[in-house]
Amino acid sequence: AQKVTQAQTEISVVEKEDVTLDCVYETRDTTYYLFWYKQPPSGELVFLIRRNSFDEQNEISGRYSWNFQKSTSSFNFTITASQVVDSAVYFCALRESNFGNEKLTFGTGTRLTIIP
């Protein structure tokens, strides 16, 4: 069975600091997809990034970057120069590729607080 672990329950950093959110996953599938979602206080789930299991290239999007390492089953998320608007709960999620089993399995989330 698939499993996603976000060991950091809560993180607080001062504005402009860098912060890394950890995500470790388990799956028996050879093809799978990893995601990060942001849930601000208003409640919606905002898609941030998807990474396919066959593409280990790291990605940078503005202040956000993601480090995918299959060897350690990790998909970590770094925010550079954090801002107050980054305060939210961040979920890492895994989706397998088998037809009929394509639901997302979420980690328990990391609550990030950026202190002004």
Added chain:
Amino acid sequence: AAGVIQSPRHLIKEKRETATLKCYPIPRHDTVYWYQQGPGQDPQFLISFYEKMQSDKGSIPDRFSAQQFSDYHSELNMSSLELGDSALYFCASSARGPDSGNTIYFGEGSWLTVV
């Protein structure tokens, strides 16, 4: 770009009442998912539909049912509501194929409060 549309955004029901949530997926998305998120918890998968047929089932109570209609919108029906059903309910949709990215997009959620 069009997103997943959910209605109503908020509803309050009494115990033992029935509630219906509606979801309109992103156009041309063929799969719809329902998730339930309790306070302080991660979203839990309830059920999904692919091309109007149930494709996967999670921890959905027997008191709940869902279906997807010919226009691809979906409804989640919840009966005999209990206090523990108070949660944020998400609908999500995705499209298959290499161009779609297999990304699951979520609606803004429907807040259900059972009193």
